[in-house]
Amino acid sequence: QVQLVESGGGLVQAGGSLRLSCTTSVNIHSLSSMGWYLERPGKQREFVARITVLGEPHYADSVKGLFTSSRNTNENAIYLEMNSLEPEDTGTYVCNSYSQWDNREDWGHGARVTVSS
Numbered sequence: 001q002v003q004l005v006e007s008g009g010g011l012v013q014a015g016g017s018l019r020l021s022c023t024t025s026v027n028i029h030s031l032s033s034m035g036w037y038l039e040r041p042g043k044q045r046e047f048v049a050r051i052t053v054l055g056e057p058h059y060a061d062s063v064k065g066l067f068t069s070s071r072n073t074n075e076n077a078i079y080l081e082m083n084s085l086e087p088e089d090t091g092t093y094v095c096n097s098y099s100q101w102d103n104r105e106d107w108g109h110g111a112r113v114t115v116s117s
Contacts, residue, residue, distance in 0.1 A: 002026050002106040004034075004095040009111030012085055020080040020111050022095035028076045029053060032100040036069070036080050039110065040091040048093065051078055085115045 003025035012018050022034065035050030035058075049069040050058045057069040068081040082089065095108035 002031070002097050002099075002104070004097055004106055004108035006093065006095045006108045006111035009093065009113045011114045011116065014086055014115055014117050016085055016115070017081070017083045018085065018113060020082070020093055020113075021077055022079075022108060023075065023077045024097055026076070028071065028073050028078075030099065030101075031097045034071070034078045034095065034097045036078075037094045037096055038089075038091045039094055045094070049080055050096075082113070085113075087115045087117045089113065090115045 004022055006020060006022045008018060008020040010018060031053060033050050033052045036048040037045045038048050039045050047060050048063055049067055051069045051071050055071065059067060066084050069078065071078045090113060092110035092112050094110040097106045
């Protein structure tokens with residue numbers, strides 16, 4: 001089973017920045033992609049960003065130019081740098097991994113981010 005552990009959440013004022021980390025228990029190269037989803041009360045989980053096994057980032061339109069996805073293959077970790085945060089960015093950011101080779105998807109427990117106005 002793939003384990004994903006997030007860190008880096010917290011409380012920040014509007015306009016501030018946070019950096020989230022997600023470490024996987026397996027070799028990151030064994031995964032097709034890893035990414036981030038946002039959970040907010042009363043709303044469906046929504047895609048935020050993803051980085052492929054080739055290191056190519058993809059973003060939701062709402063965060064393009066504001067958030068940056070990166071990875072450290074030596075640490076089997078991905079990161080999400082979030083800038084110019086707004087109160088609507090508040091929620092739980094959940095790390096996701098997907099392997100196309102065995103059609104497997106795994107989720108972390110999430111990192112709570114609160115942006116105050």
